Amino acid sequence: MRLQLEPIVTAVANSEPSSVLLWLSRSGPRQLLSILATGSGPVTHETLDNVTDSKAVRYLRAILVANAVLPERDEFLARFERWLEPTLQQVEDSDERRDLQSFAVWFLLRRLRQRSARRPLTHGQMVTAQGNVRAAIRLLDWLHGRGTTLSACTQHDIDAWLASGGREKFDARNFLVWNVDRGQAHGVAIPPHRSTRGQARLPEPDQRWRLSRRLLHDTELATIDRVAGCLVLLYGQPCTRIANLTTAQVTDTGERLHLMLGTRPIEIPEPLSTLIRELVVTRKGMAVVGHTDTHPWLFPGGLPGRPISPMHLTGRLGRLGIPTRAGRATALMDLAGQLPSVVLSRLLGLNLNTATLWSQEAGNTRPSYAAQVARMAHRKD
Template sequence: MDELPPSRNQRYIRQLLVHTGILEERHEDLERIPGWLEHELADEPAAHANLARPFLHWFLLRRARQRAAIRRHPASVDRDLRRRVSVALDFLAWTDERGLALADLAQEHIDDWIAGATSQRRYLIRYFLKWTTSRRLTRELTVPSIPRQEPQNLLDEDNRWPLLQRCLTDEALPTDVRAAGAITLLFGPSTERLCHLTPEHLKLGDKDTHLVLGRHPVLLPPRLAELLRRLVEQPQLRPQLSRVHAGPRWLFPGMVPGKPISTHGMTQKLNRHGIPVRTARNAALAGLAADLPSPILADVTGMHRHTALRWVAYARRDWAEYLAARAEDDAEKREKGIAGHDGASQFRRSAAEGTSKA
């Protein structure tokens, strides 16, 4: 099966065989990469193929398997690995066009490669050059760090809270969309973490319900808690095949047997129902980072502590300035008799009302 051309049908059939115990479980995102590479190398020069194979097998895949073995929330790494190999193949074609051998590469050539980029994709050549340097195929070369970007788009607070209220109250929306949208708008978890939630992540008490996204559980508004209870209790709509080894029961199951919905599928589903995932997540994290110290933000959301530090630094600077500017603008409107309201105050007031009503 691995020798077949990569396709959705091939992946589905293989997982079906794994689910029913005919084939052994494996980290499919990683193990399907070698088959993809062989199809990519079909039209590549032999010299490029002889570099790409060990680069993938002995460098990229080896490290990825080590990380996958210890990660609590496995990431879909296949796209990242494919990009790094594709960039390496593009770079080898670029050196051929200029008549450059790997041993002759100098820092000025790497600078030219980066300078000719129309996106940040070419910075990924750092992984290939790290491997070639370790194999003494190239001299020590430096690839500059990818320029750090601040969050570009955040959902406006005046839109964020009504959208959250819609998730909590609109019975016309599917239950899974309402639950996933509300979690995203409130806590901003990564889509990967959201898709891998199971009933075990819910801590049900007599009065309160908590959700575990990071090291410590977070208290849920009663209405969201009820949504998640319904999600746990509702029957699976898709046919369920028996499996030899019991696996997790996902809150958001996917079309592939035994697997949660993919991150791409979740993003598309929420976007179709008017919930912009990226901007909603950015707004939730900015709001949390404005109120929480970075260690608590990391513990509650499950993000890395360095990422939490960057979010807090961003929120204390840009988000606070944004809210202050909005308040000043609305104050001017009120003075002039123009209808308006303070977005930040409205959000806090609505949050308190919505929680008590829920």
């Protein structure tokens, strides 16, 4: 064995031997380790990037990062960057490819990097950016089919594009706005997609409270599901945000427990505060090979040192009969009807504009109070 592979072997071998043997019995890990064994030099992120992306590659990378063999990096940002170049190379027209690259780099990638500097990207943010690029490529192809180009098209063309069906057509909006702002397109626009905010609420008036009571008091349910479900139903949190909560966002004085969901801590009442305390102590990831408890995540997942997948968390709650989208919408509609949008934004981590829209949807009649609070906070700052 060459010297550069010793840290990898050590990281893997620290796990239960039976688990390692089971992992090695699969073709993906065996092929990956064979590729690394026949290579040269140290194994880096770039080394793994040059191997065909697979579940085995992602799992081994997580093992190496969790065991400090490789440095931390934002994987969803890196995956978008790796995906972008070959995707753009499929565009045959060089001018359009250059325009797409400018949009992808200076609008999408720039925004993703800014978000990544604050907190790791989510899978949804990566998929949304990819959808913007795909929609832009499809729009250009569709315009070619009509015998026109982006610079020559009219609003009639854009309306026909939207009328051709599919929610993804609206994903080209950012690309179109980008080109209009730079004079590459003229007099055309794609309106924001009509919001379904509040339309997917729970059908029964007391369903939210009935589900919440079950989560709070049914001791046969897993603590992870009880806490996550309550955060959806009581505080309107999406699974993408719940999955990325850390223990640093929990402040426990013994008498009171606070959770930081936005920019202001929320005091969590009993019995939910007891459940969160239990989760902090008992949280265990599902990773077997390369498992580590040295991580910040409140909801650790199946990859070593990584949080639970939002899709996996959504599936867990769904199996308990908790519809996360409808549950969150019901919670936000209720909270938005009681709290000013500024307070809603600070406590729940919503963008202020989003919080305002929820308040309007809920028929909150106190916008002037919200504006007053915002002005007072501004003067204090």
